[in-house]
Amino acid sequence: MKMLEIEEILLDQETIDKKVSELAGLIVQDYAGKDLVLVCILKGAITFTADLMRRIPFSITLDFVQASNYGMGTAPSREIRIKKDIETDIKGRHVLLVDCIIDSGETIDCLLKRYGERNPASLKAVVLADKRSRRTIDVPLAYRGFEIPDKFVVGYGVDCGEQYRNLPYIAALRRVAAGAPPAGIGDSLE
Numbered sequence: 369m370k371m372l373e374i375e376e377i378l379l380d381q382e383t384i385d386k387k388v389s390e391l392a393g394l395i396v397q398d399y400a401g402k403d404l405v406l407v408c409i410l411k412g413a414i415t416f417t418a419d420l421m422r423r424i425p426f427s428i429t430l431d432f433v434q435a436s437n438y439g440m441g442t443a444p445s446r447e448i449r450i451k452k453d454i455e456t457d458i459k460g461r462h463v464l465l466v467d468c469i470i471d472s473g474e475t476i477d478c479l480l481k482r483y484g485e486r487n488p489a490s491l492k493a494v495v496l497a498d499k500r501s502r503r504t505i506d507v508p509l510a511y512r513g514f515e516i517p518d519k520f521v522v523g524y525g526v527d528c529g530e531q532y533r534n535l536p537y538i539a540a541l542r543r544v545a546a547g548a549p550p551a552g553i554g555d556s557l558e
């Protein structure tokens with residue numbers, strides 16, 4: 369059995385906070401006076417979306433999509449499934465997809481194609497953290513917070529096996545040897 373533990377905090381609370389304010393500032397400038405629909409990509413984007421939308425001073429519509437390609441572990445399965453779709457009619461409206469982490473780009477690519485067919489007035493994406501070296505599809509990102517290394521990360525909404533979402537920072541996980549005592553929060557993967 370392999371155990372996981374926090375290896376390193378990559379983005380602390382203050383660093384995330386400042387970046388969310390910066391991104392919100394750009395979004396507010398670009399969408400002021402427009403009918404904005406924020407689409408939170410569940411579950412990982414929940415914390416980012418909650419922080420971002422509270423920095424937008426005008427009325428917006430919030431909706432959720434749940435797409436999965438990671439399953440319960442760290443290995444990508446590369447099949448995008450829509451487990452829950454948005455309920456908002458986005459025709460003629462300005463849609464902004466919100467995700468916490470972009471990795472291969474396949475999730476956002478799939479959603480841009482899916483919602484593009486519904487004739488929104490505009491359709492863009494914002495991500496907080498970009499694992500750019502992992503990209504397999506060149507997806508356009510209107511707003512991007514940080515570039516982060518190719519490490520499996522958790523926290524600030526993002527999970528490993530449904531654990532760690534509640535951490536207020538973004539941290540890399542490391543595997544520790546079988547039988548080693550779990551330091552801090554440990555999680556069994558296999």
Ligand code: IMP
Pocket residue numbers: 409411412437438444467468469470471472473474475476519520521522526527528
């Ligand atoms: P992509 O489709 O490969 O870009 O993956 C995007 C989705 O995978 C995100 O919405 C995250 O939920 C998840 N993901 C990507 N990287 C990580 C990670 O390091 N830890 C946990 N989830 C991740």
Ligand code: MG
Pocket residue numbers: 412438439527528529
């Ligand atoms: Mg996950």
